[in-house]
Amino acid sequence: MNNQIPTKRVKSDGDTLLIHSIFHTIQGEGPFTGVPAVFVRLGGCNLQCPGCDTEYTKGTETMAMGTIVNNINYKLDGNTTTKLIVITGGEPFRQNISELCNVLNIHGFEVQIETNGVMAPQGDFDTWPTIICSPKTTKLNPKLLPHITAFKYVANWQEVNEHDGLPLTALNHQATPQLARPPEDFDGDVYLQPMDMTEYYDEDIEGSLEEQSVWAEQLDGLVESHNQANLDFVVKSCMQHGYTIQLQIHKLLNLE
Numbered sequence: 001m002n003n004q005i006p007t008k009r010v011k012s013d014g015d016t017l018l019i020h021s022i023f024h025t026i027q028g029e030g031p032f033t034g035v036p037a038v039f040v041r042l043g044g045c046n047l048q049c050p051g052c053d054t055e056y057t058k059g060t061e062t063m064a065m066g067t068i069v070n071n072i073n074y075k076l077d078g079n080t081t082t083k084l085i086v087i088t089g090g091e092p093f094r095q096n097i098s099e100l101c102n103v104l105n106i107h108g109f110e111v112q113i114e115t116n117g118v119m120a121p122q123g124d125f126d127t128w129p130t131i132i133c134s135p136k137t138t139k140l141n142p143k144l145l146p147h148i149t150a151f152k153y154v155a156n157w158q159e160v161n162e163h164d165g166l167p168l169t170a171l172n173h174q175a176t177p178q179l180a181r182p183p184e185d186f187d188g189d190v191y192l193q194p195m196d197m198t199e200y201y202d203e204d205i206e207g208s209l210e211e212q213s214v215w216a217e218q219l220d221g222l223v224e225s226h227n228q229a230n231l232d233f234v235v236k237s238c239m240q241h242g243y244t245i246q247l248q249i250h251k252l253l254n255l256e
């Protein structure tokens, strides 16, 4: 259960940003799947999805632009082949990230942003970054919408709209009647990922050692069959509706 308190939009000139962490890894999803990238995880989120397992509040630090760039270079440690920066969160558009994107472009980096789609971008972007929207509510901000490159959804086969093959909710956040959809004339990619049900079946097991062992085995079986059902559903939905299947390869690779 996500207990991190939601935080409001910060209006600023973008000269300083609240940063959670900066790390060098492989992008595991979306159009840059498999590409080495430095992730800049911003602090705070406007939502509090109950099923969110991302840490974005503890240990945050306000950093000036020069410090952020120095941190990125420090993580790269002389590596000049990584050309992708992924700005994620929390929710990146809670803060004014235009200046950071512009500075990164000047330094020769390509920028991708991961957003829940609720907030409008602040400031002026010299070049619009690649924006991947993973809706968590019924709303998409009209000022952000024209700049969205691709959408991402995670499906549990038990909670989907039969007509478009997309999930009704995400990470147990309320979305009635259903999560925001791409506009009808949207011509970018829509990624669909099978939900991993491991956490869903995670529970304290009591009883004798023998009983615990039997129950643990049964839970493993439930997780496996539910994950397979989600995968089957996603394959079918992608083939029927033209979505792109996505498997989070950073998790398969045990990367951050």
Ligand code: SF4
Residues within 6 Å of the ligand: 002, 045, 046, 047, 048, 049, 052, 053, 054, 056, 089, 090, 091, 116, 136, 171
């Ligand atoms: S919008 Fe994203 S970061 Fe924020 S609580 Fe939901 S899943 Fe977590």
